[in-house]
Amino acid sequence: MPFISKIQRQSDYSAFPSRHPIVIDNGGSYFRIGWAGESDPRVIFRNIIQRPRHKITGETITVVGDHNPALLKYFDCTRTGPRSAFDNNVVYQFEIMEYILDFGFDRLGADQSQIDHPVLITECACNPVQSRSKMAELLFESYGVPSVAFGVDAAFSYKYNQQLGICNNDGLAMCSGFNTTHVIPFINGEPVYEACKRTNVGGYHVTDYLKQLLSLKYPHHISKLTWEKVEDLKMEHCYIATDYESEVQLFQKGDKEAEEKIRCWQLPWTPSLSEETTPSEEEIARKAALKEKQGQRLREMAEAKRFNRINDLENEIRDSEILLQRLRHAEEDDIPSILAKTKYTSKLEVESAIAKATQSLRKAKGEPVESVEKTDPSATEKYNLINVPDEALTPEQLKQKRKQLFIKSTSEARQQKKQKQLEEELERERQKKLEEEKRQENPEQYLEDLRAKHRDLSEKVDQRKRLKTNGGHTNGNNNSSGGVGRGERLNSSQRERMRLLTTAAFDRGKGEDTFGMKDEDWQLYKLMSRDNDDDDDDDHPDLDEAELARVTSRLREIDPTFIFKAESGTSTAEAPRFRPLTKEDFQIMLGVERFRCPEILFHPSLIGIEQLGLDEMAGKSIQGLLDKGRASEERITNSILLTGGSCLFPGLSERLEAGIRMIRPSGTPIRIIKASNPIFDAWRGAAAYAAAMQFPQQTFSKMDYYEKGEDWLKGYQLRKGVRVWFGTFNTAEEAVRAYDTEVRRIRGKKAKVNFPEDTPVSASKHASKVNPCERLPKESSDYVQPSVNQNDFHEHDGQ
Structure with a gap:
């Protein structure tokens, strides 16, 4: 794979021995x-x-x-x-x-x-x-x-820092990693795993919690909140609050101190045209010239494409007409052999192809397209009973004839409707072109005429809607809002329907019923129908509203100062106008999230995990060492090492010290130190x-x-008594001399050394660069624990 x-x-790799x-x-x-x-x-x-x-x-x-x-x-x-x-x-x-x-x-x-x-x-x-x-x-x-x-x-990290002199022989290793957090006490330099404590909260949970909070706060930027980016935000901006409740109250007040702690992450953002600075006249002229040049190039490309299309259609029509002439003068037996060399299967199909190509050619040239009925090769077979007299048909054939007539009339209606739509589309294009020409000739006059037209249409539509709602009268009351009865709330169509229903119910059973003698009587049911309540005999209101919507849209395009305000009497509300996005809309603010997310290390219950926090884990781990005595507990609390990636949050040491001090006896020495490199x-x-x-x-x-x-x-575990010798040296002699120095410091005159104190460095026979651990004296069983830093050993390099 x-x-x-x-x-x-x-x-x-091959340079290292096996x-x-x-x-x-x-x-x-x-x-x-x-x-x-x-x-x-x-x-x-x-x-x-x-x-x-x-x-x-x-x-x-x-x-x-x-x-x-x-x-x-x-x-x-x-x-x-x-x-x-x-x-x-x-x-x-x-x-x-x-x-x-x-x-x-x-x-x-x-x-x-x-x-x-x-x-x-x-x-x-x-x-x-x-x-x-x-x-x-x-x-x-x-x-x-x-x-x-x-x-x-965690044990390796503690021993490493112990040899560097950062932590003591007795202490507490607090390792907060990616998934979990462990607390391990050390006695006499050895880990006591029986008193080890663990909680299932780590850096993963902090990042996941921060990602959830930001996704809920900024759902429109959720695609930008990737795991890697949220991890970076956590490491750069999150911190541990010394007092969580006080910090929350500080942000609730929203004073200046809280504002200073808010961090802003600016997402990529491009300003809209309305927010950009007003361009100069030269810039406007340059853009106009560029736009005109691009438009001219597009027009030339479209003209060339149209010219090629016309040539192809003319060639197709010419070839099809030649083929049709050959088919008309050919014998019936020769027609299949002639059509075998073409894509057509019959003479009717060739005629239909010529008609289609002619229509396309007229449309490409901009000429009005005539309504040409589609020639169906199988039309004769499909409508074979239409021209036959009814006397010559059986009852079953009569039914089939009526069916064919219905199908043919429906097809012709569709063709006529399609032709009408095409003509209307051409008319709209022509009107649009004329309107654009007027605007280019005199933009100020065109805009003034458009505003006047919008004003007239608005008044006309509003008046018609008021008449439709009030019925054209107010019953002697000039205040149109004074009526509170049902009759005042009905429009004219609804009141007419109620009158007809009442009259029909009152006249039922009285005198001779002559309803239906006239064809106009049946229109009564249409007027009494509920579907007629909102209908109007005149179709102009719909046309006027459509024209008003078109004029309004046109004004919004060319007039930046135009603001359309819907009248209170209109029944249709205008769609909400959204403001353009600004720079602030693409900012993610980190406020309480900075300390709220890392707080789960001390209160895992914030994310639904009912376990101990860091300070409580330290207390429980120390309580597991009851047989060690009070002095041993004080030595442990005097050397608490923080290691692991989740211990890098600022303020963790202060918060942990305050938490442990609350659960330990008064006067207990507490020293919390961070590893030289927790990672x-x-x-x-x-x-x-x-x-x-x-x-x-x-x-x-x-x-x-x-x-x-x-x-x-x-x-199985790494056995006690095995000590680690830290240090990196260029030669084995430097490593052995450093070993001799530590042995003399620990055992004094009884120390067994490799080089006497007065032996000069040049007298050494070990000058090759080897692993210093391989050249240490094997017979020595001394426990060596250097008290100097690793940097002190490096001072011998190059001597």
């Missing part, structure tokens, strides 16, 4: 892979896949990580969305995980599916044994990895651990997995 990626493939470990930080959001002992991962990409189909061939491809928007031109990405291998930070879709690992190893530079390097891969705290077993099986069976080790990402520290700690000399002892091979079984993985 082909891969598509913009990530550069590494080229130095015993050099590969380190993988398998995070819920990003996948990081690199080599042990290095400071940064080699390859980083989103831990998702997408499988779109090619729009032409239908072939399915695999897109790992963020896809390029240019793919939408060739691939259909709408039927499938991004898919992750995680469910609440636990790997459960190992088919997707295999795609991720394939891509990661390929970008790292592996040329074949066999990976002959040990692998250290991170996992979540208290990972289920089934997930760990499936991951080990995948690495052993699919990639042939010689050995595997698992470790918790990369987990991988860096794992890379430093894998570079240690004791790392091979912490891995398990494929043989161990099959011999000890899946149950053995339940108790």
